[in-house]
Amino acid sequence: MNCCKSRTTCNKRKLFEKNVHPSRLNSKEKSMSEAIKSKIENYKTAPFDSRFPNQNQTRGCWQNYLDFHRCEKAMNAKGSDPYVCQWYKKVYSSLCPSFWVDNWDELRENGCFPGKI
Numbered sequence: 187m188n189c190c191k192s193r194t195t196c197n198k199r200k201l202f203e204k205n206v207h208p209s210r211l212n213s214k215e216k217s218m219s220e221a222i223k224s225k226i227e228n229y230k231t232a233p234f235d236s237r238f239p240n241q242n243q244t245r246g247c248w249q250n251y252l253d254f255h256r257c258e259k260a261m262n263a264k265g266s267d268p269y270v271c272q273w274y275k276k277v278y279s280s281l282c283p284s285f286w287v288d289n290w291d292e293l294r295e296n297g298c299f300p301g302k303i
Contacts (some may be wrong), residue, residue: 222270232277243281250278251290255303284291 236245254274261268278287293299 222273226269226272226276247278247282247286250274251282251287251303254278254302255287255294259303 232243232246232250235246239251251274254271257267257271257274261271290299290301294303
């Protein structure tokens with residue numbers, strides 16, 4: 187049984203799990219890696235996310251903050267470049283008020299952050 191929601195999601199997951207040097211990627215993986223970098227570089231504001239269809243984006247803000255730190259932790263554990271995680275950071279930076287982010291960063295540093303990272 188395939189747990190991926192779409193072919194693109196599966197391909198991204200495979201690309202992130204491989205931990206392969208970019209010179210050893212096949213052409214499809216290279217184009218996907220370049221597409222991700224292009225999206226991050228051309229990012230302007232948070233795109234529509236079907237997980238959070240309502241006008242209130244508080245939940246999306248929180249989830250993207252958690253996703254960024256989880257991604258960064260996982261990539262650092264693998265010894266991979268955490269650059270791919272920047273997407274989440276840009277999304278939560280555009281959705282979240284800066285004083286929330288500052289507060290959450292302070293809570294993480296103090297070891298009393300309520301989220302599971």
